[in-house]
Amino acid sequence: MKKNIAAAIEEEIQTEEFQTEEFKVPAFGYELIREVLLNDILGKDSNQILYWAGKQLARKFPLNGDQEVIEFFQSAGWGNLEILKYTKHQMELSLTGEIISRRLDLHPDCHFQLEAGFLAEQFSLQKKFLSESTEEIKRRAKKVIFTIQWDPRDPI
Known part of the structure; x- marks a missing residue:
């Protein structure tokens, strides 16, 4: 019987051997796929x-809590x-790092919608409310700010 890809990846991630190994993907290869x-x-x-x-x-890849999303x-x-700010109906997060700086420097039209969608759905699953996420790129600061909003009157 054939396993689905997500289940196979999840199983591999759970192995101790995988967790102790660090794999490095060249930024150029990642950018070729993502940006081009x-x-x-x-x-x-x-x-x-x-x-x-x-x-x-x-x-x-449903996650349990903010820390798992960060990881x-x-x-x-x-x-x-x-996490920058957490209120009753909204959360603000900052995304930084070498890969973010590089993408912002080399690709003026880059966007972070994959990450925004991932965050929106993770928080929909965790909070059980319909959630939406927006991105705000801060080029000078070399970071992206995500704002996730949910409405407790709109349960899923």
Whole structure:
């Protein structure tokens, strides 16, 4: 019987051997896929498609709590995620790191919709309310601010 890819990856991640190894992916290879290939394939709809792709990834890798989301971002090579503000209906997070600085420097039109969609769905799953996420790129500070909002009157 064939396993689905997410289950196979999750199983591999749980092994002690995998957790002690550190794999490095060259930034150039990551950028080729993320900034060139995906944008060419997806065209003008890349922002919307990657947002929904991020939501789909979150469904395949449901996490338990803020700390697991932060660790997932680190493990995925998406950058360093930090909670800036947490209120009753909103959360603000900052994404920084070498990969973020590099993307912002080399790709003026880069966006972080994959990450935004992932965050929106993770918090929908965790809070049981419909959630949306927006990004604000701070080029001078070399960071991205995500604002996740949810409405307790809109349960899922």
